[in-house]
Amino acid sequence: LTRTVAFMNQKGGVGKTTTVVNLAHAVCEQGRRVLVVDLDPQAHATLHLGVDPESVEWSVYDLLLDPPVAGSDRVLKVREEGTGVVGLVPAVTDQAAAEHELADEADRMGRLARFIDGVKHEYEFIFFDCPPSLGLLTLNGLACAKEVIVPMQAHFLALQGVGKLLETVQLVGQGVNDQLRVSGVVLCMHDEQTRHAREVVDDLKTFFKESRGLDVPWSGARVYDPPVRRNIKLAEAPSFGETIFEYAKWCPGAQDYRAVAKSFVDEWDAL
Amino acid sequence: LTRTVAFMNQKGGVGKTTTVVNLAHAVCEQGRRVLVVDLDPQAHATLHLGVDPESVEWSVYDLLLDPPVAGSDRVLKVREEGTGVVGLVPAVTDQAAAEHELADEADRMGRLARFIDGVKHEYEFIFFDCPPSLGLLTLNGLACAKEVIVPMQAHFLALQGVGKLLETVQLVGQGVNDQLRVSGVVLCMHDEQTRHAREVVDDLKTFFKESRGLDVPWSGARVYDPPVRRNIKLAEAPSFGETIFEYAKWCPGAQDYRAVAKSFVDEWDAL
Numbered sequence: 380l381t382r383t384v385a386f387m388n389q390k391g392g393v394g395k396t397t398t399v400v401n402l403a404h405a406v407c408e409q410g411r412r413v414l415v416v417d418l419d420p421q422a423h424a425t426l427h428l429g430v431d432p433e434s435v436e437w438s439v440y441d442l443l444l445d446p447p448v449a450g451s452d453r454v455l456k457v458r459e460e461g462t463g464v465v466g467l468v469p470a471v472t473d474q475a476a477a478e479h480e481l482a483d484e485a486d487r488m489g490r491l492a493r494f495i496d497g498v499k500h501e502y503e504f505i506f507f508d509c510p511p512s513l514g515l516l517t518l519n520g521l522a523c524a525k526e527v528i529v530p531m532q533a534h535f536l537a538l539q540g541v542g543k544l545l546e547t548v549q550l551v552g553q554g555v556n557d558q559l560r561v562s563g564v565v566l567c568m569h570d571e572q573t574r575h576a577r578e579v580v581d582d583l584k585t586f587f588k589e590s591r592g593l594d595v596p597w598s599g600a601r602v603y604d605p606p607v608r609r610n611i612k613l614a615e616a617p618s619f620g621e622t623i624f625e626y627a628k629w630c631p632g633a634q635d636y637r638a639v640a641k642s643f644v645d646e647w648d649a650l
Numbered sequence: 651l652t653r654t655v656a657f658m659n660q661k662g663g664v665g666k667t668t669t670v671v672n673l674a675h676a677v678c679e680q681g682r683r684v685l686v687v688d689l690d691p692q693a694h695a696t697l698h699l700g701v702d703p704e705s706v707e708w709s710v711y712d713l714l715l716d717p718p719v720a721g722s723d724r725v726l727k728v729r730e731e732g733t734g735v736v737g738l739v740p741a742v743t744d745q746a747a748a749e750h751e752l753a754d755e756a757d758r759m760g761r762l763a764r765f766i767d768g769v770k771h772e773y774e775f776i777f778f779d780c781p782p783s784l785g786l787l788t789l790n791g792l793a794c795a796k797e798v799i800v801p802m803q804a805h806f807l808a809l810q811g812v813g814k815l816l817e818t819v820q821l822v823g824q825g826v827n828d829q830l831r832v833s834g835v836v837l838c839m840h841d842e843q844t845r846h847a848r849e850v851v852d853d854l855k856t857f858f859k860e861s862r863g864l865d866v867p868w869s870g871a872r873v874y875d876p877p878v879r880r881n882i883k884l885a886e887a888p889s890f891g892e893t894i895f896e897y898a899k900w901c902p903g904a905q906d907y908r909a910v911a912k913s914f915v916d917e918w919d920a921l
């Protein structure tokens with residue numbers, strides 16, 4: 380059984396990539412096999428894991444071409460910890476074209492899904508790092524995943540975009556993927572000391588609480604614990620092509636992502 | 651003479667709106683007349699200034715329609731300080747359609763420009779708050795403005811996008827608007843204590859220094875001083891529809907934006 384999660388938020392710079400990369404490595408450190416699929420033409424997850432997008436021979440883009448270039452054997456093994464593994468399907472900037480080219484080919488929505496079906500038996504967790512948009516690359520991720528996790532900041536303006544995001548998930552859920560659920564929110568760059576952050580978090584928790592029992596994809600959603608505190612080390616690590624566990628494994632950012640990973644894996648094992 | 655500036659960065663959540671709104675009010679507090687044009691369908695600048703995008707009767711979207719709905723007399727006066735004024739052309743979420751509809755009508759590129767020509771005599775500064783994309787709304791802003799200012803964070807991943815941004819400005823400069831210059835960068839959410847931030851700032855300053863004398867739109871660009879420090883008050887203010895000068899006028903965020911505004915106005919007056 381494979382847990383497939385799209386990490387999405389159409390707002391930019393909210394912590395999607397930082398969460399995907401560090402969560403993946405933390406889950407791998409627990410001895411589990413994780414695949415990261417970098418759907419973003421910015422290729423930040425690819426860079427963050429130490430891979431140069433300019434030198435990549437096979438990528439998400441090849442998967443989406445016509446005809447697609449098969450590649451389950453071409454996934455890059457970027458981390459290994461005992462039985463744990465992080466695989467990567469890298470991004471290249473060319474896949475920005477896919478945002479628009481795909482528009483005419485509903486069939487292409489199926490391509491990523493077919494690739495995922497082909498590799499599912501090799502990984503227990505598959506994470507899609509989505510670009511900051513509700514365009515076709517994100518929609519592809521939503522079509523392939525069973526769950527959505529929303530990285531976001533506990534800011535007033537960040538809340539403004541959540542409604543639209545949930546609406547999109549609902550549309551995809553009704554259209555293309557009726558199994559799609561919103562599992563929850565990971566709070567990123569959290570300023571825990573401030574009343575503002577606490578008020579926003581309370582708003583979110585109340586909203587999710589009131590959604591229980593409703594027939595909506597976020598009826599089971601929660602705010603993951605703990606929030607990931609703002610910690611400059613998390614912004615420094617990518618410049619070395621390292622996850623936080625390689626760069627500064629006991630800093631607050633590492634502690635927080637390790638703790639989020641633990642609850643993320645525990646809730647899966649509990650099923 | 652009017653100083654028209656597009657505040658752009660295709661990366662999301664980097665501080666464009668916070669900079670446009672607070673710089674506009676700070677410049678207005680110096681007794682000057684500023685117009686804010688909210689090009690972003692997210693309408694954050696509109697919200698930040700205390701205007702409800704759902705209740706707006708005339709907006710950027712009307713300007714871009716076919717035929718356009720004229721509106722120089724329908725600009726909202728949102729702030730007044732003695733001789734200083736902040737006017738607003740608000741955004742509505744409908745203008746997201748403009749990102750795509752405009753695609754077939756090169757003529758529409760001219761509409762925003764014609765409106766700006768019609769109001770230029772009423773304002774000394776015109777600020778365009780661009781959406782986080784290099785799509786048509788941003789391109790419209792670049793077609794109308796003489797200058798580009800890039801709000802950004804001093805992070806490694808933030809630097810990755812700057813190349814593409816400058817390339818876009820250069821293309822627009824060669825194509826549609828040969829007067830377009832990049833005046834510089836405003837550093838947002840700055841963690842001044844960290845060596846990482848200082849290294850990124852040094853990289854930026856070196857890059858601009860080496861660009862002097864070259865035939866590129868950023869040959870005169872600089873990093874504005876001071877950097878705007880991370881300060882939670884700047885994230886709280888929008889939830890009250892207030893600028894930082896109404897919300898907490900002596901906090902570090904207010905001091906920093908006031909200082910940036912002063913160098914911004916001084917350099918203009920010195921011409």
Ligand SMILES: Nc1ncnc2c1ncn2[C@@H]1O[C@H](COP(=O)(O)OP(=O)(O)OP(=O)(O)O)[C@@H](O)[C@H]1O
Nearest residue numbers: 391392393394395396397511568608609610614805
């Ligand atoms: N907890 C944190 N503390 C400090 N910096 C952080 C933290 N989380 C992320 N960052 C930094 O903030 C910036 C934005 O984060 P990130 O790239 O993960 O967001 P994103 O949502 O993937 O952005 P995009 O929309 O561009 O894909 C990056 O420079 C990153 O290194």
Ligand SMILES: Nc1ncnc2c1ncn2[C@@H]1O[C@H](COP(=O)(O)OP(=O)(O)OP(=O)(O)O)[C@@H](O)[C@H]1O
Nearest residue numbers: 534662663664665666667668782839879880881885
């Ligand atoms: N110096 C600062 N200190 C703390 N928070 C800040 C600061 N500057 C901006 N913020 C907050 O960071 C978030 C992103 O800022 P902002 O909305 O200005 O970015 P943006 O580039 O306009 O985003 P978008 O790409 O979505 O338009 C907002 O919640 C804002 O309130």
Ligand SMILES: [Mg+2]
Nearest residue numbers: 395396419423
């Ligand atoms: Mg990202």
Ligand SMILES: [Mg+2]
Nearest residue numbers: 666667690694
């Ligand atoms: Mg904005």
